[in-house]
Amino acid sequence: MAFNVQTFKTRALTAVVFAVVMLAGLFLNQWSFFILFSIIHVGCWLEYQKLLGLIDADYQQINPFHKYGVILLGWGFMLWMASAQWQIGSITLHEGGWWLLLIMAIVLPITEVLFSKQFQLKNIGYSLLGLAYVSLSWGFMIDLYSMGASYAGVLSGANIGWLFPVILIASIWINDTMAYIVGSFIGKTPFSSISPKKTWEGTIGGAILAVATVTLVGYFVANLRDVQSLLVISGIAAVIGTAGDLLESKLKRMAGVKDSGSFMPGHGGFLDRFDSLLLATPFVWLYLKLFL
Template structure:
């Protein structure tokens, strides 16, 4: 009972922080996902060190330079939204990202007697898997080309990121319920023994169906009906793959959770693994099909 209460309180606190950051204004959105990126990348690097102990030997320059480059990339995705036309947060971010991404390999060669392309690859993969994915979510919120508006003209740039999170949550919840009721066939037993094919398919179908009902009756003034279905499909399909990918990383690392961000709920990667894979595909869809 105590564990249930702890999980519930932490979940409510988590939801409040997420909704506040997403909905309040563009800067709180950026700040929220800047923090998420920072700690999710730290958790990824922790998993890599457990998977391959050789990664533990990277120099301090490599470790700290990677985090600064990640922060720079996130700032770069903000573009010219924060600051003046000639000197914005995005400009500073581009400068940091370019400098550290160019100098990082050179510093690693000079400061580490055992330079390893494999370790550089682990770091580059982390930037792509975590930082670029979250950066695309920020870009959908801040990029004027990708903005949406209500019929009244009020901008709602947070729409697609918020819908992705909601659809992923519906997919996960429905997959758990359907799997508990009728799940019999293991989905990927070597990666996630508790997932079933019935639950996974049921979650995807119900997520798309929910989006379709809402989009048909209430959402067509903002997005065309087919876009509601497409975004829900992206969230469900790639969100599920993202969850399996992170489960595989944890299994290779021999850990149950990626971290302990929330009591009873795991770490940042555990909470946002689905979003990390869904957001790039949603960005591509929005950029090429919605505008």
């Protein structure tokens, strides 16, 4: 394929803007972090609903209360997972999340009965899967920030809640990059029919290099002495993150589309960018809850 200068410029500019927005959201403070993942939450949900509508036409018939109410319910879970550091006056996001969850748990079933043209349990099942796939992950991401703030505070007296999210995100980015590079040079054995471009050589090479890079940089550069957590988080990112990529590729194949969306020209949609993180986040959260 001939090199297209305009396409390259579009992809490069999009990547730079994306990186700036992500870095600002991750590092400014807890509010920028919450706003960033709230936006990502909505974007992922809308694309998930679009893909489901392409896979099963019946899901296109859900009423607006269902469509946006379930997104609001998921956002309520994110609020509920927020710790006391997210506080406006005397009100915490956690308290607001509890009330939002309660209200939506009452309102959604009523609106489903009253306003749905055709009540179908499978559509409710699809939305419940979306809550597990999208909202659960981003709720846990908010709690990862709280864990990082507590953990870092013990070590340095500073609030660097981005610690665990950044380790996880960096691990996924390095794994994806290294898998692509290794696969480009020595990849020969197809990894999965779902994603024909992936190879076993690239997948294994990317995982090894991601775990090694994150652990060595974390230990020698960032002065993080918890080698076990560095190894486990980067390992989860490599293995479960790859599974997340395949899961989203399967959804797109079933829907008959190349990209889940187009919010990033040349790079796809929210699910395309965060598919690996969606699946890896709950496993990292579970590890930290059990063993940190």
